[in-house]
Amino acid sequence: MPDATLPTVEDAVALGLTRDEYALVCEKLGRAPAQVELAMFSLMWSEHCSYKHSKRLLGSLPTEGAAVFMGPGENAGAVRVSGDLVCAFKVESHNHPSAVEPFQGAATGVGGILRDIFALGARPVAVLDSLRFGEPTSERSRYLLDRAVAGIGHYGNSIGVPTIGGEVYFEGPYETNCLVNAMAMGLATEAAMIKSAAVGLGNKLVLFGASTGRDGIGGASVLASAEFGEDDADKRPSVQVGDPFEEKKLLECSLELLRLGLLVSLQDCGAAGLTSAASEMASKGEVGLEIDLDVVPLREEGMEPFEIMVSESQERMLCVCTPERVAEVVAVCEKWEVHGTAIGTVIEDRVMRVVQHGAVVGEMPVEALVDDCPMYDLHPEKPTTPLYPAPEGSLAADAPLRDTLLALLGSPNIASRLPLFQQYDWIVQSRTVRRPGQADAAVLQLPDGSALAASIDCNGRRVACDPYVGTVEAALECAANLACVGAKPLGTTNNLNFGNPERPEVAWQLTEAVRGLGDACRALEAPIVGGNVSLYNQGVDGPIYPTPVVGMVGELPRADAAGRMGFLVEGDVVALAGWNATPVLEGSELAKLRGDALPDGLPGYDLAHEVHVLDVVREAVRSGAVSSAHDIAEGGLLVAIAECCLAGGLGADMTEIPASIDPLMVFGERKGGFVLSGPRAALEALDVPLDVFGTVGGDALRVGVAGGEAVSWTLEELAHAHAALGPLFP
Amino acid sequence: MRFGVVQFPGTCDETDAVLACERVPGAEAQLLWHGDRSLEGIDAVVIPGGFSYGDYLRVGAIARFSPMMESVVRFASDGGVVLGICNGFQVLCEAGLLPGALLPNVGLRFVCRQVGVEVVNAGTPFTCATSAGDVLSIPVKHTTGRYYAPDVELERMQAHGQIVLRYAHDGNPNGSSNDIAGVTNEAGNVMGLMPHPEHAVDSLTGSVDGLTLFRSMATRVAARA
Missing domain, CATH: 3.90.650.10 (PurM-like C-terminal domain)
Structure with a gap:
């Protein structure tokens, strides 16, 4: 030498x-x-x-x-689907390149994850993305969002792989360190797979x-x-x-x-x-x-x-x-x-x-x-003082119900994602049965008439409040999204986006999150088949919100029975199903709008109950017992109902709510709650906690307790509030 | 009846186009490789969407020089039925088979959206299974779909019935002149459109309205045979 x-x-x-x-x-x-x-x-x-x-x-x-065909270790994991078909999938991050040059960073993130899929011999059939930016009030965040979305679209659209879903959150701690995670799915026969x-x-x-x-x-x-x-x-x-x-x-x-x-x-x-x-x-x-x-x-x-x-x-x-x-x-x-x-x-x-x-x-x-x-051991230590400042408030704590719903619908984390999604080709390859906005999860039909469903999610603020519970929630959210289209999880991928693991408080977040992910995926029978870790997501202001992005792939027996979120039939009753505990405002989207500090800890879950509710909802969708199903997420129950109205183009009358209702039920947040619509008898036959409290119909959402005065929003008003992200993409 | 679907490097929708053609009763479809020249046994040609040659230089600009396109130009001048979808429309304009050009969308962004497309002329080989005034639900997905032709040309096209499809209900997604979504050449045997009829052939994925265009082509080919 x-x-x-x-x-x-x-x-x-x-x-x-x-x-x-x-x-x-x-x-x-x-x-x-x-x-x-x-x-x-x-x-x-x-x-x-x-x-x-x-x-x-x-x-x-x-x-x-x-269902696991190929676990962690290869370029991507894979699960058996129907017949001799295998679905390979994985999520990967391209955070730091995207923060430096968002268009190319995001584009090559998509390119990289697609190569992981076809390196296994699978044809890529879908991309989902998971994005985090600072608040859109920041010019830099708007620039990063605009260019990252353009970059994802540029790559996915040009290569002929549909972008079928995804999520985006805007939170201060991502201001100097945005996250761009991309998940890809591919299909191959078992025999065609290569190592x-x-x-x-x-x-x-x-x-x-x-x-x-x-x-x-x-x-x-x-x-x-x-x-x-x-x-x-x-x-x-x-x-x-x-x-x-x-x-x-x-x-x-x-x-x-x-x-x-x-x-x-x-x-x-x-x-x-x-x-x-x-x-x-x-x-x-x-x-x-x-x-x-x-x-x-x-x-x-x-x-x-x-x-x-x-x-x-x-x-x-x-x-x-x-x-x-x-x-x-x-x-x-x-x-x-x-x-x-x-x-x-x-x-x-x-x-x-x-x-x-x-x-x-x-x-x-x-x-x-x-x-x-x-290999290094982490030295986790729960921080004794809050790691993150309280978000900047934009809504008075005593704002009336009417304004509160509109503010929530227009808040960046809840507003319609259509201005982003319509920059992506979600059509190519002719499999997309449920496109973004039509259902909680994306649905792809397969040749034998069955279908794949996919979801990706993580609310980093909730994970910051409680790394264990917040991560359990991310997995539950994905499973809930799948259940709402009638799909059962086959496997999970994850991207652990965290700050510097050499810092004890970040090590603690990471340790707790992984514990939560493991517990949730065991309970959901959704094993982890692959994933990625992105650490050192930390700028001069400190670490990002801990963001263990969870991607889940599931199957449903009949593509033509895939569930939808929008109200469908006038005269159907509306029910709240699943909750075995009252949701709380702490850590909710409304708490953020009010500028409340992040709580230290979130209420936990009885995973056996959650799994049972998911089973019931999934079966109700598969059997056609319900007309629509939507899980309650950011913004709580009333936001979920408004989303069902908007997606279906139908109003709802909820003026007979029992006066004894806990006000927290309206805007508090907790996983495991669903808004279902359908014939009354079919809903009341479901073996889960369930309250029927309204009827689908009309062109307005009307809410009120029995005997009291109703508050009402026209669909047009709701749609206008929900379209708040439009101006970001002139 | 056999459709030929041209595949360039960078074409994305060729498989979908083949599947759409094959949904027409009695029809078969096959891919035509850009480097080949033979159109033997082909009754109608479809140039599908995508990003031929990466759309480098200008959309559709390089594809027109491929050996297969030389054959397609000959096929068209002999009266053969040729449909260009999205990138295929752009290629046909670049090849001089269709008047006008496709410019970047007014929003300068990629737009993917289900749109209403109104049939203006139901007398073409591509619309003979429809009626004038029908509004078809078909998706668009493109960055460069704003149809442009000089006013004189537009008037001439209008007079010859070459403006075949228009975006309906004020739903023009790209700023096209006169809401134009699809046009033919003067002879009427070559059509280009920005909406993707091959992605509107299955009610499960959105709509079956696009199928009528492929059915029309098959009907016309059968009538000529």
């Missing part, structure tokens, strides 16, 4: 390693690392690639279940797709695994640039290579580029890989070995094939007009060997790169 000037421990620190980790790298190699080696270690040992602060915790999550393990000594490693450039150098370590400071413009070169056209060709090329049976294994190049992709393939196959940098197609001349190995240039895939197949593989690449180049060989020595101009410029044991990163 050429004995050029070796990098120093200071160089290692600049790349994000600690001094102790650098010493460990030296110990594993038996010498100081060369530049390319240090770059590779710094990425593979970054939080983003190694999960060094979260891996131990994640071991407690439930990952097994009847990433490199096997077969002498087999060839083929890089295909875009050429390799200097973009995204160190994205995983510099951007994704550090807090934000004041000088983030300097980090712009770490953001990659996406090209959905290139990825569309790459997608079709990959699926054609698999259809023709040409591949031994397939892997996408994501964070940490070739370094991560190749060493993961070698690790899983228990082999080594030798990579010849001289043949890697480059965008510019004079790239250093370390730049080639860590480049995060987008739209690239790695595959392994037998030497006889290389020519056929390259021919398919040519058909799709992407580069296809054999750049390496599977070798017996379990090392990653990097060769340039005939000389070895780096050689590291695969195990040291992939498995030997030190």
Whole structure:
């Protein structure tokens, strides 16, 4: 190996390693690392690639279940659906790139998660996104929202994968650190699925797709695994640039290579580029890989070995094939007009060997790169003082009922998402039976007449109030959304977005959230099949609200029986179903509008009761006993009823509410409550706590206690308030 | 009756278009690769939506130079029935088979929305299974769908019955001149439209109104045979 000037421990620190980790790298190699080696270690040992602060915790999550086809560990998880169909799905974050350059950050976030799906041999069939920004009163937040939405649309729309759902919340603590999480789902037959393990000594490693450039150098370590400071413009070169056209060709090329049976294994190049992709393939196959940098197609001349190995240039895939197949593989690449180049060989020595101009410029044991990163214990400590300031109030505590409902409907977290969704293609591929706004979950029909449903959710403010209960609520919300279309969960993915885990209060949030996620998913029989961790989401103002985004995929037997949220039939009765406890105002959307401080803790749940209610609601939707079903979420019962009115274009008369009703029932928040409409007898036959208190009909929502005066809103008034996000997208 | 659906690199809606064509009783459909030239056995051509060649340079601008498009131009000049949807409409304008051009939406944003489309001329090969005045529920999804032609051209098109579809109910989603949603060439055998009829062929996913366009094409082809 050429004995050029070796990098120093200071160089290692600049790349994000600690001094102790650098010493460990030296110990594993038996010498100081060369530049390319240090770059590779710094990425593979970054939080983003190694999960060094979260891996131990994640071991407690439930990952097994009847439907699980592929659990955590591959590019995405997968569940069995109907017949021999498998649904692969995963959520991933692109938070820090999006905060620096929202359009490309969000676009490449979508591109990255799509590659994870087709790397398994599955055709991507849907995208959902989960976004968090500061309040829309902030100009920067409006800019980030506008560009991130445009970026998601640009990529998803152009590649022909529908964006079928998602969520967005606006809260102060995301002001300096927005969140952009994207979830993708794909479909394949069991036989078509492929893994990433490199096997077969002498087999060839083929890089295909875009050429390799200097973009995204160190994205995983510099951007994704550090807090934000004041000088983030300097980090712009770490953001990659996406090209959905290139990825569309790459997608079709990959699926054609698999259809023709040409591949031994397939892997996408994501964070940490070739370094991560190749060493993961070698690790899983228990082999080594030798990579010849001289043949890697480059965008510019004079790239250093370390730049080639860590480049995060987008739209690239790695595959392994037998030497006889290389020519056929390259021919398919040519058909799709992407580069296809054999750049390496599977070798017996379990090392990653990097060769340039005939000389070895780096050689590291695969195990040291992939498995030997030190794992760190968290030191959780519940904070003794509030971590987050009270939100800025905008509504008087004594505001009348009439104004309160309108203010809630127009609040950024509740207002109609249509101005965002209509920038996404939710139609392409002809599966979308329930589009955004029509039902609580998105529904995709399958060839045999059954359907998949998907939901993604997390109210970070609730998690900030109580990390355990708030995370249980995120999982319950997804399951409730699925139940409202008649779907039963098959599996769960999650993206743990938190602040700096080395801080005890963030470690506590993370620990409690994972405990909540595990308990909820066990109870819901919705095992975790994959996910992602995004830490260090922390700006100068402190950590973001802890945001464990939960994505859930479920199935329903008949697509044509999928539930809807809007009132459908005049004369149907309206019922509140499910609650076994009175909701509370603390931590609610109304409390936020009033500027109330976040409470320390939220009321808990009897998960057995929640599961029972979900079962009953799901069956009621499947059997057609109810005309509509909508779960009560942000804003509480009255907001949910207004949403049912707006979605169905029908009013409701609720003027006979018992005078004994607890006022908290109207705007308090708690999971497990549903607004159902349908024939009275069918609703009253449901085996859950249930109150019938109104009738569907007319063009206004009227509310009042029996014998008292009614408050009324026309549908037009409600719609006007609900359209509050429109002006953000002129 | 056999439809051919052209596939460029970057085409997105080709599979949906094939499935839509095959919903017409007695019809079959096949993909036509952009690099091939043969239209043998093809009775009608559909150029589907998507982002051909990444829509680089200008929407539809590169696709028109593909070998398959040379064949499609010949097919059209021989009187063959050709339907361009969304990006396909843009490609047909770039190829000179249709008058006018598609400009960025007035809002400069991607718009995905179910719209009402009124049939203005029910006498074309694409609308003969409809009646003038019918309003079809069909989705649009595009960033560059604002139809533009000079006033003189618009008047001429109007006189020749080339303005076939209009956005109804003040629902113009992109700022198109005269609410134009779809036009034909003067001979009437080539049509382009921004709405996606191939995504309105199944009541479960929204509407079946788009099917009438494919049925019309099949009817016309059968009548000519």
